[in-house]
Amino acid sequence: xxxxxxxxxxxxxxxxxxxxxxxxxxxxxxxxxxxxxxxxxxxxxxxxxxxxxxxxxxxxxxxxxxxxxxxxxxxxxxxxxxxxxxxxxxxxxxxxxxxxxxxxxxxxxxxxxxxxxxxxxxxxxxxxxxxxxxxxxxxxxxxxxxxxxxx
Amino acid sequence: xxxxxxxxxxxxxxxxxxxxxxxxxxxxxxxxxxxxxxxxxxxxxxxxxxxxxxxxxxxxxxxxxxxxxxxxxxxxxxxxxxxxxxxxxxxxxxxxxxxxxxxxxxxxxxxxxxxxxxxxxxxxxxxxxxxxx
Numbered sequence: 301x302x303x304x305x306x307x308x309x310x311x312x313x314x315x316x317x318x319x320x321x322x323x324x325x326x327x328x329x330x331x332x333x334x335x336x337x338x339x340x341x342x343x344x345x346x347x348x349x350x351x352x353x354x355x356x357x358x359x360x361x362x363x364x365x366x367x368x369x370x371x372x373x374x375x376x377x378x379x380x381x382x383x384x385x386x387x388x389x390x391x392x393x394x395x396x397x398x399x400x401x402x403x404x405x406x407x408x409x410x411x412x413x414x415x416x417x418x419x420x421x422x423x424x425x426x427x428x429x430x431x432x433x434x435x436x437x438x439x440x441x442x443x444x445x446x447x448x449x450x451x
Numbered sequence: 452x453x454x455x456x457x458x459x460x461x462x463x464x465x466x467x468x469x470x471x472x473x474x475x476x477x478x479x480x481x482x483x484x485x486x487x488x489x490x491x492x493x494x495x496x497x498x499x500x501x502x503x504x505x506x507x508x509x510x511x512x513x514x515x516x517x518x519x520x521x522x523x524x525x526x527x528x529x530x531x532x533x534x535x536x537x538x539x540x541x542x543x544x545x546x547x548x549x550x551x552x553x554x555x556x557x558x559x560x561x562x563x564x565x566x567x568x569x570x571x572x573x574x575x576x577x578x579x580x581x582x583x584x
Contacts, residue, residue, distance in 0.1 A: 307493065322510045345491075351467050352472035360491055364452060373553055380556035395559030396578055397454060399491070401511075403554050411511070414546050418458055418507040423499040450462075451497035 302337055303408055304329075307344045307362040308349055315442045323446055326385050327328060329365065332379045339365070341444045342435070347443045350449055353397075361393050364401040366408040378421060427451055452555050452562055453479055454491045458507040463536065468494055470535050475508075475528065482517060482524050483565060486572055488579070489557050506532055510574040515548040521547060532572040550551045 304325065312351050313321065323330045327387035329339050363383060367376070379401045387393035403411075431448055438446035454474050460555045463471070480487045492557040507531040508528060524553040525545050558575035 327521075344525070346493055349468060350494045352469070352476075354488050354490060355469075355473055355476050358491060358493075362491065376554065377556070377561055380466075380561070384556055385461055394578075396488075396575070397457070399454070399489070400556040401452075401550070401554055403550060407548070407550055408555075410548055414509055414548060418498065418500060418509065418546075420501045420503075422500040427499065448494045451495065 301341050302335075302338060302366040302405070303368065303412070304339050304341045305343060305344065305362075305364045305411075307346065307351075307360070309358055310345050310347050310362070312359070313391065314362070315444070319443045320389070321391060324390065325363065325365070325383060328379065328382050330388060332382055333367065333371065333375065341445065343438075343444050344449060345446060345447060359397045360399060361387060362399045362401075364403055364408065364411070367402050368404050369404045369406070371402070452491075452550075452557055453490055453510050453512045454493070455479075455484070456493045456495070456509045457569060458500060458509070459494070459496045459536070460498060460500050462496045463494065471532060474531050474535060478524065478527050479512075479532065482520060482527065483512075483564070485513075485565070485567075486568060489573070500544065501519065502544065503542065504544045505538045506536055506580055508532065508543065508546050509543040510545075511550050512547055513552045513555070513562060513565050516549075522547075 326339050329335060352449040353360045380402055383400045384395050384398055387398050388395060434448045455469060475492050476487050480491055525547060527552060529545050530540050530542045533543045543554045552564050553563040559578060560571055560574055561570040
């Protein structure tokens with residue numbers, strides 16, 4: 301299973317819109333990347349005062365999608381472009397406010413490993429358990445996996 | 452890009468977070484020459500940082516810069532962040548994860564290699580001009 305991390309700003313999208321974005325990006329991934337592999341979407345919703353872009357309150361939508369290293373550059377650019385257009389056409393996210401990354405699995409794994417390894421080893425099981433619980437809770441009540449920003 | 456994710460063990464107040472966001476923007480752009488329009492800084496708190504740390508800086512940055520530049524970036528960010536939050540530099544940790552520019556789209560265009568931003572910036576400026584009208 302591949303991963304997709306979406307970082308957005310609080311109050312930028314409703315729960316229904318978040319689910320639509322997730323569905324749309326998964327469809328694009330499946331159609332344009334021609335992959336039958338499932339994509340696990342994880343959302344980080346930044347509270348006000350927790351995100352800055354160009355020194356100001358951020359309005360950025362940051363999407364990182366994991367792909368196999370075998371994907372060629374033409375396909376990678378096509379999918380990034382489609383994702384950017386999808387956000388613009390359906391959710392009025394300007395390309396200036398969207399950052400789309402199609403990263404190889406090795407990079408995505410390094411990224412998630414770094415997130416885990418920043419935590420003091422003694423607390424790791426507790427913190428990771430808490431994050432998983434909160435993500436499952438959000439999936440149940442909101443319809444998407446939300447990762448906690450305030451732990 | 453870059454995307455900086457800062458994790459702290461304690462909650463940082465708004466003024467400290469803004470100071471850190473400015474520091475990261477100034478330092479990153481000053482050392483690498485990257486345009487500041489696309490420097491993103493995200494915070495999370497309540498994280499028990501390894502090795503009794505107070506702050507952990509993770510950054511996704513574009514690949515292709517020399518070791519000297521990366522080391523300077525790393526050292527400056529650690530020492531100045533420590534000053535801002537009032538701790539010793541050894542309580543600030545940093546992890547710079549380098550990523551291929553061609554894997555990233557920002558401003559509607561694939562990111563250029565470090566040092567080759569001019570043409571890309573011209574294209575992005577046209578969109579910025581429309582937005583800022």
